[in-house]
Amino acid sequence: MEIVVASSVGVLTAGGIYLMLRLRAFPVILGLALLSYAVNVFLFSSGRLAIDMPPILNKYGEASYTDPLPQALVLTAIVISFGMTAVLVMVALGSYIDCEDDRVDMPGGLDGDTGKDDGQ
Amino acid sequence: MSDGASLLPIIAILPFLGALVPGLMIRAGRTACATFTAIPTILALTMLIVLAPSVMRGEVLQAEIAWLPQLGLSAAFFLDGLGLLFAGMILGVGLLITLYARFYLSGEDPMGQFYTYLLLFQGAMLGIVLSDNILLLLIFWELTSLSSFLLIGYWKHLPEGRQGARMALAVTGGGGLAMIGGMLILGHIVGSYNLTDILTQGEAIRASEWYLPALILILLGAFTKSAQFPFHFWLPHAMAAPTPVSAYLHSATMVKAGVFLMARMWPALAGTEAWFYIVTTTGLITMVLGALIALFKDDLKALLAFSTVSHLGLLTMLLGMGTKLAAVVAVFHIINHLTFKAALFMTAGIIDHETHTRDIKRLGGLRHLMPVTFVIGTVGALSMAGIPLFNGFLSKEMMLEEAAHTVWAGSVWAVPVLATLGALLSVAYSLRFIAHVFLGPVRDDYPAKPHDPPFGMWAAPALLVAMVVVIGVLPAAVVGPLVAVAGGAVIGGGEMPYYSLKIWHGVTPALYMSGIAVAGGLLLLALHRVLDRIWLAVPRPEAKVIFDALVSWVAALSRRITESAHNGAVSRYLAILTVATVALGYVAWRGSGLSAPTRAPLPVPPVVAVGWVLLIVATISVVTMHRSRFRALVLIGVIGLMISAGFVYLSAPDLALTQISVETVTIMLLLLALHFLPKTTPRESGAGLRLRDAAIAVAAGGAVAGLAYAFMLRDTSSISDYHLANSYEGGGGTNVVNVILVDFRGYDTYGEIIVLGIAGLIIFALVETLLTGPAARRLRNADLSRNISRDRHPLMMVVATRVMMPIAVMVGVYIFLRGHNQPGGGFVAGLVISIALLMQYMASGFAWTQARKRIEYHAMIGWGVVIAGLTGAAAWLAGAPFLTSAFGYIHLPPIEEFELASAMAFDLGVFLTVLGAVMLMLFSLSRLARHAGESVNIEPMDYDPSKRVETAEGGDR
Amino acid sequence: MIADILITFFLVVSGVFGLVGSFGLIKLRDTMQRVHAPTKATTLGVGGVLIASMLYFLLIKGSFSFHELLITLFLLLTAPITANFIAKTFIAVHLRARDLPETGGEYGWAVYDDPPTRPDAE
Amino acid sequence: MNHWIIAPVILPALLAPILGFVMRHDITLARAASVAGAVALVAIAVGLTMLAAGGETHVYRLGDWPAPFGIVLVLDRLSALMVLITAVLALIVLLHAVASGWDARGRHFHALFQFQLMGIFGAFLTGDIFNLFVFFEILLIASYGLMIHSGGPQRMRAGLQYVIINLAGSTLFLFALSTLYGVTGTLNIADLALRVQEIPTDEAALIRVAAMLLMIVFAVKAALFPVQFWLPGTYANAPAPVAALFAIMTKVGAYAILRIHTVIFGPGIEATDGLAGTWLFPAAVLTIAVGAFGVMGARRLMPLIAFSVVGSMGTLMIAVSVFTPEATGAALYYLVHSTFAAAALFLIADLIVTRRGADGLSAMPASVQNGLFASLFFAGAIGMAGMPPLSGFLGKLLVLDALRASPQMALAWVAVLLGSLLTIVGFARAGSTLFWKSTALPPEPVPADGAVPAAARPVEVAPTMVAIAVLALLAALAGPVAGYLEGTATQLFDRGGYIGAVLFPQAEG
Amino acid sequence: MITGALVFAFACYGLGLLFNLWRIATGPDAADRILALDTMVINVIALLILYGIWRGTAVYYEASMLVAMVGFVSTVAYARFVLRGDIIE
Amino acid sequence: MLKRVLPHPVLSITLTFVWLALVNKITLGNLILGGALGMIVPLVTAPYWPDRPTLRNPLMAAEYILVVLWDIVVANVQVAMIILFKRNDAIHSKWVTIPLDLTSAEAITVLAGTITMTPGTVSVTLSADGSNLLVHCLHTDDPEAVRDQIKARYERRLMEVFQ
């Protein structure tokens, strides 16, 4: 099972990074989404894997539970990355509407401008 | 500290305080400015005079104020002979310059600014010569660079002024930076930055292995400041400054700072071979080269500037010789040079002021038109030439005498010959100054009608040339004591060498050399026209051109480096980040080993393997098909589904719930955004680039997988054992994950909902900006319509969602209420309710649903954040820390026992924030779409057939 | 024993219909035909599993479990809508109005034709 | 437990939603509340600094759970110092934003500003590494909002890049944290310190990776080579007051490296021995080079300042990389200095650019108040370039002096000094073009609509002057300040004290 | 016996997932992909309930319920996107 | 008064059952809580229910459900046979237009849903005025028969339930 989880994390990471390195905002967003899947599973796996030991306390008997802490951390991470993704999407959209293309690179580097002026 | 010594810091600070005054009276008249500038100078000078007697008696006055003891930097001042000499020069000449500038500058020039800069400079210079701490000295040293930058660039509209100022700053500032290094090393060797300590440690310093680097770095500072070859080039360009500045900085004070420093450090650094060869050689070259160039300069100020370079070389050479006598001679020549050179600069200024030109070739015959100026200029120039009865002669003779006894690399001729050559050239250009400016016939083509200036303008140079003569005739009486005490200070106490200040020393080698110099000088003057033609014909490297080329080369190189590195390609930045991370991670990993695995891997059931295949194939497909954006989104759906299922399998039901709901909302968000964006991604990167990216990606993926595999197979003890043990007793819940979220680590959760709240704010603000800015017009003109289908709000969907809505709300409430004990909680509940609402929006359209909204999403976020915060803060009422929870079990027959926990209020905050944020995000995107011209629905469904019946019955279809 | 048989029966039936539904997806030749396939997975497939689950908890675990009904309710409510949307997606992209039979009424199919304007709408 | 410790987090966290959701229609009210909040924060920060000055490490156990099981806040001299710097900077920047009207050029400026402060304060105060991540995210997401405040194509694109690069950074942070937890099973910084020091040297591969990844994460924030690329584009395109506030953001990265790589992976920990310093040093040297070349080669004012910030981070981190109390004391002095120097420059740039209408480093007709702006720019530039009499020079001396003991002294000195030279020349060129060359051009014809840029009112210039005054004050009071900071550094390197205060409160008494 | 039936059902739905994947990967139409994803959701619901029976616990029930609920929403959203471009009009 | 507190009594009862199903146990406490929620939730969601559907013949509704359930089972088997054993080119898919007598949106929805849920037929779209339903038939050689069966077996019963 560990190899399944590890390889999934690896493939998600690789896919995410490849897309993150693309030149358009949309694939970059997809890439970051994949990366966030990857890192969530990675974080989850830091509590080690366990089958059918959910950390829901059983009042009536002895039971063993998986490590609940990474799960809580992943939940926090999921929520944060959701907020981040939302902002990223909106900023990408704003950039697209303002610049009329969805490239992520700045055409003229530091000194370039997008050829569009604010006021006119 | 003697009583008088406490005046030292006041003397040093006075000019800085004084600088504020003219700076504040920008619009005041010239006289007022000059007066207010003179006051602090006079005050400081008075104090100096008060202190002078004790110094002349051989006392050293010291005053120290602690400043930065951690560094060994203190505001420590001391006054010995050398300091007294220089401080007197700085203040005395400063006063004269103040007077002179009052008349020299025109009414249009911003006077207040000028005098402010002047006083700043004066203060910096005073600081240098009074510092008893080399770090403090460094501070004043750099301040002179800065204030001279301002003074040289004073006429900011002139390109020469700006360029000259920048050049001076670059060269002297750069030298100053080198000096920082040198001084820190020096302090390191001695263990103190106190100058008086350092001066007593000469033996140790010279024996240290750090001596040579320290020496070189400090000399770099001195040489750049004193315009020594090859750093001499900045000084002539600094002549773009107003003449008072040139007279002050470039003859009397700033350029002497380097010489001062060498003199100051003489006991500590001088006397070694390295010192001798570096300093003497540099001085010698500078002296000859400066004089040679001066001879062919037609600009009066340039001539004087190169003459100054030459004389600074002379002083440097003397200090480099390392003999006590040479050092004393240097001190004497410093005084002499000050008097005649300042006078000459002022003369040049007067000529410029009156004739509107400084070009020697356009001048001549002025002795008739400007008799007073003629006398002043001639006396100064004769002194500069080293003609007897003027003070320049005395020190030049002594210099030649010293040179005659100096052996350079085994050669007894090298130094004497070159020194004589320097003197010869000096005679030539000095006499040329007299002959070509004042002598000859009166011309009729001066740019302006020349006549002598008002008294105020010639008073200062006149005073100086008077001193030239007085010292020239009665040296021992007038400056003898001063030379003795200053010279004694330079050589660091001990026995004074034998010397005598008098005109006639008998027939010495120096006399022959002097004679040769005067004769040769006259000969050169006679041949000047011919030589000038040759000079102009011979190609020479032009220092300014080289410097400019160097600076623009550095600037261009910097620009190229900067712009090629920061080219705006974020994809490359990310690639670099990834590569750096993988590489450094690998290095860290290789630095140690790993224990043997302690956990046996869990088995992989076939269904899990199938899920794995789905996940992997979907991920690879997202990558390979990503250019079709919609397809990629569908595939992302598969990945999210598999991960959620995986969480269920791996005992994380809470994660599964959260993952699947977040996933759905995210996909809706992406679909809403994709509506505006292009539907495909063009192929823009070539095969090579894609291969490179793939390699980076695979390396990173492999690294991460390896890392995960490594720790998953090894046991560790976690703090979560405590959470499992205390969740129910201490946190009142059986869902340990939820108790961690709302209690053990509620602070994280509080932060997390704030992230969501901020996201909501940003999105709202962004949409407002887009809709009110110029982008709004582009948006209005955008055609986003995609009317593949004509039915917008199909009846079936509307009916189904109406039924779903209350049920979904029930599910939301259920998930909320049970979260503390079973999988669920405020976050998932918020998402469930948002999804229920979203169903309505999708089915019945934006406008219709929006009209039924009761609470502003904005407010909902605000309430959520505030409720969560206040719940946490409520613990304060009980004196407990933020977020301390309370819970209790309530038994209300006939209902079974139920629990009330403060964590629920906190979770309510979470719930509201999540709901508000999600809805606000989607709402904002829809706002954009409507702005892009989409029509609005009033009715929930496209067409209600039951209405058809009614209207048909009304006969009005 | 009877419980075992019952549960086994429902599990096997559900498995078979679930598989047939997914198999239809790859076997059938055009998209419109494929839309039919998943209904089996939804109805008898998941339905069978849910019944098996209720029976299992009731008969084997001895606890009365009926929340499975809620999932059934969800699926019955939503599955027709999704199928409907998917079918519409297909015809809207690939078929024109003339590829389909006439409506027999005054208005064409909603995918191609705007709804009647309401008297009260602008 | 002293509840004031959490006040810097809670006050803006409660104020921000009120600003954003209640006062969003009334800019005057929002301004008053926001400024009042900032003033209160300064007061609280002063109080906390005085509390911490005693040298005791104060621990605040959130939810009343014992460490390491709950989250704790830790107030020591370092965290108090960072809080104080932030609060003062925030007040200055906020006053500028209000006076210049920047806050009204888009929505929610004040709410985002307060949230930004909350995130920064939280990051400085927390004693839990995952909580550090959470507050990093808060300060980041708020900074995204501030970055794109008021919009515009160039800013939007730069904002997009900023968001992307930081999301990548946040992901990396999580990878690092997971590894850390996977190896140690704890998140509390003090507890981590205890557990890491027990890891045998030959089984430390995983913890070393975690330490390295964390360092890279913080290096991204601190804009160290080779992960500094994001900074110039971001700072150059951010609204100037926001860029001024961002002066503290790079310091958050520096702070995190200081905290984590001394307390957890500090000197004397065998498992990660020398890891951080070895790599920080060359990175810092190259960062100085990047900054210096950038200043020298800049074509626009805002990138010029941004690159000078990069360079100053290099100088700062070169001192940090030594990991000794002495060098850290110097680093802290330079940190305080460079924060206010950068802020002052960005605020000045705002005054100038507002009136010139563009930030290109080309001669344009002199704007109104050319002399005033020139003097302000001159002051800011000498502050940043490390020239006397402002604190930069002393900071530079302290850093150079602290590096004397380092084996790479020569390289470090050459880098710092050459970097200074290029920076000085670069600023001189820029200033000479902006303020001197422009006076040679004929004044701009009055536009048809008669709208000449208004002269800066005193209230607009005052915050900038205060920032510069802070630099002067830092220089004047260098002795006491450096003494305090030396004590701060000593306390930071006293790992036992930190661990004891957090984990064994009874033992501490 | 129940165990055997469970294994059989697991195998059926597992295999079904692979068939769905095939359809998603090959398409050819957007409708096919949405359909396959929708079917995949249904199969996952079945698998989750099967897993609950296998483990004899109801703790995973909410997950399947939520999958059922949100699966519908995302399917409709995908389809609406193809049909109308804007999923919320 | 009752109408204001309980605008949708059927819905309220349904929701109470939904609650009990969610908590998966029947206790007095849950009944009270579920009942309360069953009253509150309709009030909260009332704006999204502009017109209340009326059930005229609950008995017929029960009959309808039974019929449909039976048909689902039968049709499932039939269609499974087609999928598994019929060659693809032997499957004759047809479009069928069903003219509707139903006018209630709810009734039409139920009919269309029923058609889809019984395997072998999928309802695809309504006409723009909701008077006809387009149905896709997986395999039939007699479209008219399909149409007539749908009208007779389902629409007739629904007419009684809803109108």
Ligand code: NA
């Ligand atoms: Na939860």
Ligand code: NA
């Ligand atoms: Na059907």
